[in-house]
Amino acid sequence: MNQMSTEGYVTPDGRKIGGVMMEMRNITLRFGGVKAITDISFDIREGEIRAIIGPNGAGKSSMLNVISGFYVPQEGEVWFRGAQRPPMKPYQVAQQGIARTFQNIALFEGMSVLDNVMTGRLTHMKTGMLAQAIWKGKAEREEVENREVVEKIIDFLEIQAIRKTPVARLPYGLKKRVELARALAAEPSLLLLDEPMAGMNVEEKEDMSRFILDVNDEFGTTIALIEHDMGVVMDLSDRVVVMDYGKKIGDGTPSEVRNNQAVIDAYLGVAHD
Amino acid sequence: MVKNRRRRRSPARRENGLKGGSDLTQSSQAAGGLVSIPALLQRNAQRFGDKPAYREKEFGIWQTWTWKDVQREVDNLALGLINLGVNEGDFIAIIGGNRPHLYWSMVAAQSVGAVPVPLYQDSAAEEMAYVLDHCGARFVMAEDQEQVDKVIEIQDRLHQFEHMIYLDPRGLRKYDHSSLHDFRHVQEQGHAARDELASQLEKRRAKLDMASICVMLYTSGTTGKPKGVVLSNRNIIESAQNSSDFDKLGPGEEILAYLPMAWVGDFIFSVGQAFWTGFCVNCPESPETMVTDLREIGPTYYFAPPRVFETQLTNVMIRMEDASRMKKWLFRTFMATARRVGPDILDGKPVSFMDRMTYKLGEIFVYGPLKNTLGLSRVRIGYTAGEAIGPEIFDFYRSLGINLKQLYGQTEATVFITMQPDGEVRSDTVGVPAPGVELRIGDNGEVYYRSPGVFEYYYKNPESTADTKDAEGWVATGDAGFIEEGSGHLRIIDRAKDVGKMADGRLFAPKYVENKLKFYPNILEAVVFGNGRDSCMAFVNIDLSAVGNWAERNNISYSSYQELAGHPKVLDAVQAHVEEVNRSVAEDPILSGCQIHRFLILHKELDADDGEMTRTRKVRRRIVEEKYNDLITALYDGSERISTRTEVTYEDGRKGYISATLEIRDAKVHDNSAQKMAAE
Numbered sequence: 027m028n029q030m031s032t033e034g035y036v037t038p039d040g041r042k043i044g045g046v047m048m049e050m051r052n053i054t055l056r057f058g059g060v061k062a063i064t065d066i067s068f069d070i071r072e073g074e075i076r077a078i079i080g081p082n083g084a085g086k087s088s089m090l091n092v093i094s095g096f097y098v099p100q101e102g103e104v105w106f107r108g109a110q111r112p113p114m115k116p117y118q119v120a121q122q123g124i125a126r127t128f129q130n131i132a133l134f135e136g137m138s139v140l141d142n143v144m145t146g147r148l149t150h151m152k153t154g155m156l157a158q159a160i161w162k163g164k165a166e167r168e169e170v171e172n173r174e175v176v177e178k179i180i181d182f183l184e185i186q187a188i189r190k191t192p193v194a195r196l197p198y199g200l201k202k203r204v205e206l207a208r209a210l211a212a213e214p215s216l217l218l219l220d221e222p223m224a225g226m227n228v229e230e231k232e233d234m235s236r237f238i239l240d241v242n243d244e245f246g247t248t249i250a251l252i253e254h255d256m257g258v259v260m261d262l263s264d265r266v267v268v269m270d271y272g273k274k275i276g277d278g279t280p281s282e283v284r285n286n287q288a289v290i291d292a293y294l295g296v297a298h299d
Numbered sequence: 300m301v302k303n304r305r306r307r308r309s310p311a312r313r314e315n316g317l318k319g320g321s322d323l324t325q326s327s328q329a330a331g332g333l334v335s336i337p338a339l340l341q342r343n344a345q346r347f348g349d350k351p352a353y354r355e356k357e358f359g360i361w362q363t364w365t366w367k368d369v370q371r372e373v374d375n376l377a378l379g380l381i382n383l384g385v386n387e388g389d390f391i392a393i394i395g396g397n398r399p400h401l402y403w404s405m406v407a408a409q410s411v412g413a414v415p416v417p418l419y420q421d422s423a424a425e426e427m428a429y430v431l432d433h434c435g436a437r438f439v440m441a442e443d444q445e446q447v448d449k450v451i452e453i454q455d456r457l458h459q460f461e462h463m464i465y466l467d468p469r470g471l472r473k474y475d476h477s478s479l480h481d482f483r484h485v486q487e488q489g490h491a492a493r494d495e496l497a498s499q500l501e502k503r504r505a506k507l508d509m510a511s512i513c514v515m516l517y518t519s520g521t522t523g524k525p526k527g528v529v530l531s532n533r534n535i536i537e538s539a540q541n542s543s544d545f546d547k548l549g550p551g552e553e554i555l556a557y558l559p560m561a562w563v564g565d566f567i568f569s570v571g572q573a574f575w576t577g578f579c580v581n582c583p584e585s586p587e588t589m590v591t592d593l594r595e596i597g598p599t600y601y602f603a604p605p606r607v608f609e610t611q612l613t614n615v616m617i618r619m620e621d622a623s624r625m626k627k628w629l630f631r632t633f634m635a636t637a638r639r640v641g642p643d644i645l646d647g648k649p650v651s652f653m654d655r656m657t658y659k660l661g662e663i664f665v666y667g668p669l670k671n672t673l674g675l676s677r678v679r680i681g682y683t684a685g686e687a688i689g690p691e692i693f694d695f696y697r698s699l700g701i702n703l704k705q706l707y708g709q710t711e712a713t714v715f716i717t718m719q720p721d722g723e724v725r726s727d728t729v730g731v732p733a734p735g736v737e738l739r740i741g742d743n744g745e746v747y748y749r750s751p752g753v754f755e756y757y758y759k760n761p762e763s764t765a766d767t768k769d770a771e772g773w774v775a776t777g778d779a780g781f782i783e784e785g786s787g788h789l790r791i792i793d794r795a796k797d798v799g800k801m802a803d804g805r806l807f808a809p810k811y812v813e814n815k816l817k818f819y820p821n822i823l824e825a826v827v828f829g830n831g832r833d834s835c836m837a838f839v840n841i842d843l844s845a846v847g848n849w850a851e852r853n854n855i856s857y858s859s860y861q862e863l864a865g866h867p868k869v870l871d872a873v874q875a876h877v878e879e880v881n882r883s884v885a886e887d888p889i890l891s892g893c894q895i896h897r898f899l900i901l902h903k904e905l906d907a908d909d910g911e912m913t914r915t916r917k918v919r920r921r922i923v924e925e926k927y928n929d930l931i932t933a934l935y936d937g938s939e940r941i942s943t944r945t946e947v948t949y950e951d952g953r954k955g956y957i958s959a960t961l962e963i964r965d966a967k968v969h970d971n972s973a974q975k976m977a978a979e
Contacts, residue, residue, distance in 0.1 A: 040473070177358035182469070187587035189359060240470055 034071055037264050044072025046105075047216060047248055048093065053102035055088055055272075062088040063099065064272045070216070075242055075249045077259045080269035081292070086252045087129065087220060089269065093250060094126050094218055095119040120149050125214035127205040129221045129252075135194040139185060139204050140176065142193055146211025147172040179210050182244070183237060199230040203237070210241065217241065219251035223258055231255065235262055260284065268292070335507035335532045337373070337410045339574040344370035347550055347577045353399035356584035356592055364399060366577065372400075372486070376407035378496045379489025383438070383462055383480065387412030387503060390434040390515070394418045394427070394450070395442025397556040397582045400466050400482060402569060404440045409513060412503045413438075416515045416527070417560040419914040421907075423952050424449040428456050430517050434527055434758060435459040440482075443467040447479070509533040514570075515758060516563050518710050519913035527758030528563075528710045538713040538752040539571035541734040545718060546680050552578035552600045553677070557589050562915060563710040564684070568602060571713075593674030601681045605688035606916065608703075610844070611673055612692050613820050617848045633661035634698070641666075641698030646722045666699045675701050682706050685915065687791075687810075689818030690726040697724065705729050707789065711767065711774055712736075713752030717789045728788035738789065744779040745795040779808075797920060799830035805892030807835070809920075812893045815880045820845040821872060824905055826923050827895065828931055834968075836934040837898040838927065839873055840864075840905055846872075861959055864900045870964055873900060877966040885969035894968040897934050899941075901927075902959035908948045930961065939963055 034044045048070040055063040062085045070076045070093075078086050091097040092104065098113045105111065106122065114122075125146070133142050150172060151158075157165040180186055183203055188196060193204060202222060209217055222238065223231045235258055241247050253259045259266060260280040268276035268289045276282075276289040283289055333339050343352065343366040352366040364372065385391065391408040393415055395401050405415035416434050418427060420442065427449055431439070437459050441447045447465050451474075454460055464480045465471060471479070489496070513535045517525040542548075556569040569580045578600070583592035619630055640654045650658075670676045681696070681703040688705065696703040702721065707729035708714040717738070719730035732738045736750040749772045756764040768774050779798050780791040792798065793810040801807050809827040816825040816839065823842040829835035843860055846869055850857055857863040881894040905911040911923050924931065926945070933941035944958040 174358065177360075181358055184585065186359070186584045187591070243472065244469060 037074075041073065041243075041264075043074045043264065046070070047072045047107060049105040050089075050092070051103040051105065053089075053092055053099045053104070055085075055092060055097055055099045062272055063092070063269075065102070066267075066269070066272075066274045067102075068267050068274065068277055070248060070250055073242070073246055073248055074264040075238070075251070075262055077263035077266045078250065078252045078269065079254075079256070079259050079266055083271075084269040085272040086269055088272075090126070090218055090220055090250070090252055094124060117149070120212060123213075123215035124218065125209040125212040125216075126218035127202070127209050127220060127222060129224060131198075131201045131205055133193045133201060133205055133208070136192060138190050138192055139196070139207075140180070140189050142204055143176045143179060143207045143211050144172065146208040147176060149212055150175075175213070176211055179207050182210075182240070183207050199226050199233075202226070202230075202234065206234075206237065206241075210245075210247075213245075215248060217247050217249045219249065221252055221254060223253060223255055231258060238262060333536065334509045335409065335504075335511065336406050336513060336535070336570065336574055337504050337507060339536070340366070340370055340373060340406060343574065343577045350550065350577065351579045352573075352577075353402065353580050353582065354596075355399050355582040356588070356595075359584075361581075361595070369399075369403060373403045373407045373410060374500070375486040375490045375493075376403060376482075377410040377489065377500055378493050379485035379487075380407060380411050380413070380438070381496050381499055381503075382489050382492050383464075383485060385411050385413050385438060387506075389413040389438065390416050390436040391438040391440060392416045392418055392431055392434070392436040393440045393560065394446045395420050395440070395466065395560070396586065397558075397560060397565070397569070398442060398466060399580070399582055401440060401442065401560060402556075402580070404464075405514065405566075405570060406574075409507065409511075410504050411500065412506065412511075414512045414515050416517070417566070418517070419519075419559050419561045420446060421559075422914065423908065423948070423950075424452045425952070428453040430525060430527075431457050431460065433525075434515065437461045439463045441465045444470040447471060447474070507532065509536070512755070514566055516561060516566065516710055519915045519917070526760055526763055529755040529758055530563075530713055531755050534713040534752050534754060535567070535571045536575065537735065538715055538750075539567060539575040541751070542567070542715050542718070543572050543576050545720075545734055546600075548572060548576045548578065548600060548680075550577035552576065552679075553596055553598045554578065554580055554600050554602075555589075555593050555596050555598045556580050556582050557586070557593075558602070558604075559914065563714055564602060564708075567714045568600075590674065594672070595674075597674060597677040599677050599679045601675065601678045603681075603683060604685045604916075605683050605692065606686070608683060608688065608692055608696060609820070612695055613842070613845050615669070615673075616820070617844070620848075620852070629664055633657075633665040636661055637666060637698035638694065641700060642694060642724075645697055645700055645702060646724070662700070670699055670701065675699075678702065680704065684708060684729075686917075687814040688726060689814075691818065693726040706733075707791065708733075709776060711754045712748060712750060712776075713754070715752060716746075716748050716750070716776065719788075723786070723788070725788070728783060728786070728790050730789065731787050732789075738782065739773065740781060741775070743795065744781065744792070744798070746776045746778050746780045746789065746791070747773045748776065749773050797830075801829060801835075801892045802831055802833050803892070806889050807831075807893060808890055809835075809893070811890060812837075812880060812884060812895065815883060816876065819876045821849070821869075822876060824918065826905075826918055826920065827893065828924065828934070829893065832935070834896040835893050836931065837877065837895045838923070838930070839877075839898055839900045841869060841873065841900060843904075860904060861902045861957065864902060865959065865962065867962075870900060870962060873898070874964050874966055881966060881968050891969075895966050896968055897963055897965050899930060899934065899961045899963045901930075902943070902961060903945060903947060903957060906947075908950060909946070910948075934963060 036042055046069045051067050053063055053066045078089055080086050092099055095114045103110050151168055153165040153168055180189060185203060193201060223234050242249055266280055266283045267274060268283055270292040275292055276286040333342060348367045349365050351363045352369045353364045354361045391413050393401050393404055408415040416436060418430055439450050441450060441463055447463060450463055462478050464482050464485055466482045468481055509532045511532055513530050513532045515527050515529050517527050554568055558565045573580050581596045583589045636657045640650045640658055643650050644658060678701050681701055683703060684706045704719040704724050706718040708716045715733035716736055717730040718733045736748055739747040741747055753772055753774050777795050778791050779793055779795040780789055782789055793808040797809055799807040807830050812827045813825040816822050821842055822839055824840035826838040827835050841864055846863060850863060855866060863869060877895050877898055884894050885891045905918060907914050912918055929943055930941060940960055940962050942960045944956055947955050947957055
């Protein structure tokens with residue numbers, strides 16, 4: 027498979043992957059004297075599930091923060107939809123259609139699941155605070171419209187039963203799902219997932235994997251995710267970037283990566299199966 | 300292929316014709332042209348056109364369909380089915396949760412002369428394979444991807460299977476759609492072709508009468524393979540009519556449809572009675588939201604197996620433990636009053652003025668809010684059936700002013716055999732014969748009945764039909780019981796085939812003892828052995844929520860059911876329960892032999908996925924006996940502990956093993972044989 031062609035490719039299960047959506051060109055990120063990321067280049071294509079893996083401290087989360095625009099690299103360029111992206115504020119990134127979840131769940135604990143997911147719609151709401159407080163006419167219509175979108179997502183992720191439950195009372199696995207719901211509520215074209223399956227048991231992992239695949243399938247959302255669990259990554263993603271000590275040591279389909287000697291040495295240790 | 304199937308069907312038909320004679324003579328033709336479910340639908344669309352018929356909560360809002368809407372949906376679907384090639388006499392399997400669209404599918408199936416066969420949606424693919432192949436379903440209606448996957452997994456073995464229609468398209472886009480159809484698409488195509496197909500639909504519908512098949516339901520089968528019970532329109536419509544009259548059900552009732560669609564009760568409540576009286580059927584958003592949805596709907600007519608009432612009561616008690624002292628006091632005080640006078644007030648019996656006032660006060664402070672929380676505020680008629688209900692649980696609900704009653708029935712009777720009339724409600728009987736039902740007790744103590752609801756035949760199983768139903772239409776229930784002198788109420792002792800004799804000739808009725816054990820909130824399930832032996836032994840399953848809560852309060856840490864079940868303090872508690880039961884069993888001279896000498900707590904919960912229970916959660920005694928043979932041996936040989944390894948099946952069909960060492964306890968038994976002899 028010549029996946030480096032600019033015109034996209036077809037996955038083994040028959041999904042058509044489009045052209046380049048986002049491209050990292052020679053990214054280097056430093057925190058004072060510490061080099062978190064050294065000269066990394068890769069791309070994310072329309073409609074694909076792209077994983078970034080690597081041992082602890084490899085720089086995965088930093089990479090995700092560069093993609094999300096939270097960190098501005100000292101060197102290198104970020105290209106998004108054919109244009110170089112200038113340093114941006116988080117809300118500008120959100121407006122571009124990029125949404126994310128966090129490794130250490132960042133939900134509003136005191137609010138209900140519904141309200142949390144509704145916050146994901148903020149970029150789609152135009153009425154001002156005062157109008158929303160009075161809640162008449164346009165503001166009311168707007169909330170109803172957005173609530174419809176949110177309800178579809180609640181249905182999609184099967185969290186109807188906890189719609190009105192305060193997030194603080196939920197178990198960890200469900201919180202993760204609520205976070206995904208909030209990210210989806212923004213109707214992103216690019217969804218960034220920071221360790222979506224960390225700390226989950228096998229069953230929860232399977233559920234989450236299914237949801238990720240369904241999101242990609244149903245909404246055509248491009249997904250970039252960081253993950254520890256190798257089994258999950260290999261099953262889920264179309265292409266994988268492998269990082270170690272801030273450097274890229276591998277890039278390709280799961281099977282290519284699995285057979286890459288540098289990757290085996292650095293991360294997997296022993297080839298499974 | 301088609302020819303073949305027809306030939307196989309005909310003997311059963313003939314046999315049915317012979318036996319149908321007695322039914323025909325006693326059937327009332329009061330139905331007045333309302334001889335099929337589609338005919339009832341037509342009447343309802345005219346008479347109750349704009350009244351809600353079905354509701355379903357979706358996207359957080361209750362969506363409503365009026366009777367007119369339902370007629371339109373069913374017509375479009377029926378046309379779509381003809382368009383897809385459904386022939387008269389075809390079988391259409393329906394697999395999924397309680398969704399209005401699936402109920403309509405059953406009506407649409409009948410409209411085109413096909414037979415709907417609802418299946419238990421939580422069955423594993425393997426279990427479905429048997430039923431789908433046995434009825435030779437050409438068409439399957441599946442709720443979602445999960446069900447579609449199961450059917451695809453087994454489709455190689457289903458020789459007659461051709462098309463599948465699904466409701467929820469999610470995740471199915473990439474599937475091969477050559478034999479897979481979207482529900483709405485089928486409806487649209489039917490609607491588009493209505494000009495050419497409408498006359499055919501009319502023709503097929505006009506052919507339906509009281510004798511045509513309304514639905515086929517597979518019994519869960521505590522023994523052997525499931526049997527397909529064929530129920531005619533007469534069975535369904537007359538049973539619905541009689542039972543609706545009995546409780547004066549009207550078009551204003553609201554019910555919540557949450558029990559499996561494959562179960563006869565759900566068909567009678569959500570289709571039979573709903574179509575007969577025109578009341579509204581509400582479908583919950585998902586199984587998990589059932590409790591919230593129940594509260595939002597506030598049904599007026601409510602059915603639940605004893606297990607649901609038990610769980611609700613357990614939850615109430617657990618939450619009361621956490622309540623403030625003031626609330627606890629209120630609850631205790633007023634519940635004491637309720638227990639004393641509540642049932643009498645409900646039955647309209649004389650109660651002193653002071654008690655009445657206290658009860659009114661209690662209604663404001665405790666009963667009203669509690670009923671509201673349980674979603675039972677508006678319940679006018681509540682039923683429980685399927686198993687014996689603990690007297691304390693039963694009385695709890697009645698004392699709150701909820702008119703909870705018992706009925707006794709089975710699939711073969713189209714539910715109703717006996718029902719409790721208002722004012723004659725007790726926890727230890729199952730009521731008087733339902734309207735139109737004749738009752739008879741056989742020589743061996745088995746209960747027989749004859750009614751308009753008596754099923755037509757078991758599909759492709761004339762031997763079993765003949766075993767169950769005699770030439771005069773009497774059906775054996777398989778339960779042993781007696782009719783109480785004076786009140787005329789029926790009392791059930793046990794399954795007739797489970798009733799046996801101990802080695803010394805005393806009566807062995809395991810269910811009787813098991814029920815007494817299960818009435819304790821800590822005990823979820825019990826299985827008693829002892830047929831043909833000197834003494835009785837028992838397996839116990841603890842109730843994880845009740846015992847778990849108790850463990851939390853007593854600082855006992857545990858990580859799994861298995862660990863909690865093996866805790867010595869839990870064993871102590873269960874031992875106390877067993878000994879109490881023994882004391883009460885000993886008082887009954889006939890059943891005193893059933894006292895439990897030794898017991899153990901099983902290391903896993905009995906589960907339908909492992910075949911140990913039916914999908915309606917009845918224990919399959921034989922299978923449990925075979926599977927845990929080593930444990931039974933250990934119970935009888937006097938050993939103090941036993942190591943065992945058990946295969947478990949996960950929900951997705953994979954298998955695993957759990958091993959455990961179980962402690963066996965001796966329980967105190969009361970020897971009254973001496974007394975008995977003295978008395979003789």
